[in-house]
Ligand SMILES: Nc1ncnc2c1ncn2[C@@H]1O[C@H](COP(=O)(O)OP(=O)(O)OP(=O)(O)O)[C@@H](O)[C@H]1O
């Protein structure tokens with residue numbers, strides 16, 4: 001089995017608190033892996049350690065973007081990890097709100113030169129610029145935002161902004177995208193649409209999703225594999241069915257207020 005991401009005994013302490021305690025998680029290529037757990041379980045810290053935002057005290061992080069090269073990225077700076085194809089969508093999506101949806105995707109594209117937007121303003125494109133716009137449009141179609149290409153990002157709803165983040169990650173050639181609460185701030189109906197769209201993307205593009213989510217009732221059915229964390233440790237893992245029937249998981253989620 002080829003895993004795109006693998007952590008081995010990942011550990012992080014904040015003073016006396018072991019926020020992440022020998023965590024071993026794996027993300028299977030072209031699948032959706034879900035990381036759940038109550039507040040303070042250590043989910044965001046795991047992601048911070050994987051993406052170079054924080055350095056682990058112990059353990060390893062391996063990234064295998066193309067399936068033929070397992071790279072030890074432990075302690076690498078985040079820009080280097082991003083360059084390899086490991087993108088992270090932050091809890092609050094931060095596209096350029098004054099730019100249009102299409103411009104936001106163009107800006108995220110690799111090698112887009114000094115100024116990817118001015119051709120749009122000029123109204124005159126070189127062949128290369130044209131190809132970029134075509135590619136950006138194809139990506140927007142994949143995430144279901146093609147009809148809104150000319151909308152300024154500030155006009156999008158919370159769910160659409162999340163999909164724009166995904167589009168930007170795809171434009172940047174990300175192979176692994178971490179989504180921290182992708183359905184935060186959206187109503188249940190649209191939240192399900194987001195997960196359906198993400199699942200559809202997995203069948204169409206060479207990408208892998210690692211999703212952190214609170215609303216497990218909505219997220220769980222769409223996951224291919226689930227890790228449950230509590231107080232720094234992975235307390236359960238397996239298929240959605242496995243974890244939902246696990247007594248330790250039930251115990252942790254009873255009394256969960258959020
Ligand atoms: N920079 C820090 N300094 C000190 N303690 C921290 C720091 N970052 C996180 N922690 C602590 O580490 C533990 C894990 O936090 P983390 O944010 O990873 O949890 P989480 O599972 O993402 O929670 P949430 O669901 O609320 O986002 C918590 O007890 C938190 O208070």
Ligand SMILES: [Mg+2]
Pocket residue numbers: 043044045
């Ligand atoms: Mg968190």
